[in-house]
Amino acid sequence: MQLSVLDRSRTRSGGSHADALRDTVEFARQAEALGYHRFWVSEHHGVPGVAGSAPTVLAAAIAGATSRIRVGTGGVMLPNHQPLVVAEQFGVLESLFPGRIDMGLGRSVGFTEPVRRALGHDKRDADEFGARLAELLSYFTGDAAVSGYPARGLRVPAFVLATGAGAEVAAAHGLPLVIAAVRGEEAMVRAVDGYRARFRPSAWADEPHVVVSSTVAVADTTEDAWRLLLPGAWSMAHSRTRGEFPPLIPPDEVLALDMTARERTYFEESLRGHVFGTPTEVAKALDGLVRRTGADEVLVTTSTYDRSAMLASYERLADLFTR
Template sequence: MLDLVAVREGGSVADALATALATARHAEALGFTRYWLAEHHNMPGIASSATAVLVGHIAGGTSTIRVGSGGIMLPNHAPLVVAEAFGTLAELYPGRIDLGLGRAPGTDGPTMRALRRDRAETEEDFPRDVAELQRLLGPAQPGARIVAVPGAGTNVPIWLLGSSLFSAQLAAHMGLPYAFASHFAPRMLHQALDIYRRLFQPSARLARPYAIVGVPVVAAPTDEEAQFLASSTYQRVLGILTGQRGLLRPPAADYMAQLQPHERAAITDFLAAGVVGGPATVRAGLQALADATQADEFMLVSDVFDPQLRLRSLDITAQAWA
């Protein structure tokens, strides 16, 4: 499960954080493998900006599920700060913390500059920072002038995230597991997976390629109800595409039918990896995606407005896939 911690229309940030914890507990009870939180900034409808803090909150409120970042936007942070934060989490919750890393800003230009101040980034920075994080989280080296405390020796698992081909190549070169953000950028999914698998070099961390595929999912007892509930996601996507981001809105009847053809096409393209429907439709959609991608895991994103119906959506999805 990937949670953007949506702030709902009529709700508060505190409500969104409580919903995230309740959802994580439900996902854990259903047998989900991991629960990740995404770093975004200056977005009124997303409450996961302090991602490491939220990872600790979710891990502290659950017992067995792995909790992590999907991801930390590494250009916004010094590697030492990330190592210390996730090293602390690993000491608090041993064997349960994941560190997913992205190289996008996770925000707009002005906010990016506010986060990074005067730091100018080059293409070489991200690979170098990932390698530095690996060193900081690995065994402390004799004579090292900089040691992450906490962090050194925790070996927090690092994942590379991407929506293009750059991180696929880097993950392959470094022998790291890879997660593709097809929940919002599915266009290069198959090409990225192909590059990652063909170029993969085994490492001490990973002997063979291991890939996660992001999947937007809205499940309900019927296809019709699922499409109705998914209109909250459709409204959110259109807001992203038109630069009018806001709170997660309640579902609207016949929403897609009211849009212009180019708007419907843009939403459909954005959610091309999505699965929306009743149990049979969800089962068929996930199976088709599994066959096409050979993914090792699916990372579900479910932006259902009603928190209880969101939990029901996860129930139906888990039962359909079982």
């Protein structure tokens, strides 16, 4: 089983957005040394606490700082961009770092209405994802009315990020699917089964390829692994009640918070569905997840305050599956 990394360039208490970006580049070097297959970065606009607003720019910095690991986006949100510009950006990346670039593409729009207005889009643009995706791919195949250099003639592996309907788009275009259990594992398994049943071979992929994305935390004890999840869970609860992600804070500070009933509900919801525990417990849980979904790959994300503990978690995970 292949293991890959998704990093969101989260800020930490006492640190800046610049620190978060530099941490991401250094983390990519470490992930490469641990043997991970891919290192992807995300796209967020106007979200305090998240520095990753320009994934192709950050991917270029990461690719320049590494030598073997595949580098990509998880993902570029296609409704926010003109497909030609996206094709040109990935064409430049592939030309500079041949054979190492991945093009992960999503259909989400801005986090809030003011952000969507600033981007010049609204929620309805997500409905055009399939058409935008087809246009983007046409710049690489040379079928577009405009020659999108340097993308034309290149084959940058394309992936569709999905929670539900996006799986159908991936199948129709013959592209690999990246999916998380946002709506529960049963819904994810149904979406994966539907993707495989509807998959149409294309110039990009001969057969279905499924990447399951999951938050994973590994530590010496189950409790220590659970504590790694607390900063990210509180940040998510805060964002759902106040509209912004705060910098990640230590687990002890999270546990000391006097949360409102609404915050507590979101906090507890944010702790569900993750994979955490000792190496033995995590190995068993991931083996089960892969069996139930038939996944070809697992995309791991872990957002916590202590970077040393986070790296130790990734190192333990790598020891289980990649060495």
